[in-house]
Amino acid sequence: MKAEIIKLLKERNGYVSGQELCGRFGVSRTAVWKVIRQLEAEGYGIEAVRNRGYRLVEMTDVLSGAEIESCMEGGLIGARVVYYEETDSTNTRAKVLAEEGAPSGTLVVAEKQNAGKGRRGRGWSSPPGSGVWMSVVLRPDIEPSHASMLTLTAALGVSEGIYRVTGIMPQIKWPNDLVLSGKKICGILTEMTTEMDTIQYVVTGMGINVNTPEFPKELKDKASSLYLETGRTWRRGPLIGAMAFALGEYYERFLAAGDLGTLKGEYESRLANLNRQVTVLASGGEYRGTCLGIDRQGELLVEREDGTVSRVLAGEVSVRGIYGYV
Helix, strand or coil, rough: CCCHHHHHHHHCCCEHHHHHHHHHHHHCCHHHHHHHHHHHCCCCCCEEECCCCEEEEEECCCCHHHHHHHHCCCCCCCCCCEEEEEEECCCHHHHHHHHCCCCCCCCEECCCECCEEEHHHHHHHCCCCCCEEEEEEEECCCCCCHHHHHHHHHHHHHHHHHHHHEEEEEEEECEEEECCCEEEEEEEEEEEECCCEEEEEEEHHHHHCCCCCCCCCCCCCCCCHHHHHHCCCCCCHHHHHHHHHHHHHHHHHHHHHHHCCCCCCHHCCCECCCCCEEEEEEEEEEEEEEEECCCCCEEEEECCCCCCEECCCCCCEEEEEEECCE
């Protein structure tokens, strides 16, 4: 009921009467009053006027399970929302939930992570109030070898969701980072559990720097946030809702095609490294070349200096720009 009341207050220009809320949810006025008080305690600015009802007068950056649910736009992702004020890692929590039978599309969000996960075992700083730390449980009927394509699909969804809310389109640094002004604002980590040759579930985690005001000296040249790029703070609930919906759209298209063929053009239009020189850091040694885009399986196509084209598989190597991160 709390999420529905939040959504109704957001949608209504004027007051919502207590009587209307009682009738809609089949509860007493006391029950409605208790929910309103809970919302005020969480940070919502609500005005109560006798004989008129309740009105939302201040929209602050509240993050809670009810707030996230009120921002969901439907679709495959977010039909079930699990929220933690503090946890170790949303990917870890999502995997536990998946083992317990959580359905595909379950969305796990945390205000704070104590052990956020980055690529290649690195940590991910996840302080409260600054970003969106979320993971999605997926159960795709695909070959395990195709799971890496979900990282690219997620990058498209997050990029599109941010654009729909902010009007700013982040670029994608293949395969799993989003960048603005050449600096990283989002990292994506996909983890998979299989049984024989079948995927049991995939967990895709996303960490987005939203309202982070500054970064340590060693990260200033590489990391940024929506706040630093736009000069304003953003409410994270609507961002989560938009990203979840867009991710669901791209995920459906990926499943229907069975690969990235229908998403290839859109992905390349956002590819930060397209037609630029890159350094490929592979286990067998590094080499330079020009990024030509991706193939239907999401492998990066790099034309070497001798004219040959190499296919770079996500997860095996790192790719960097010649003169910096991108």
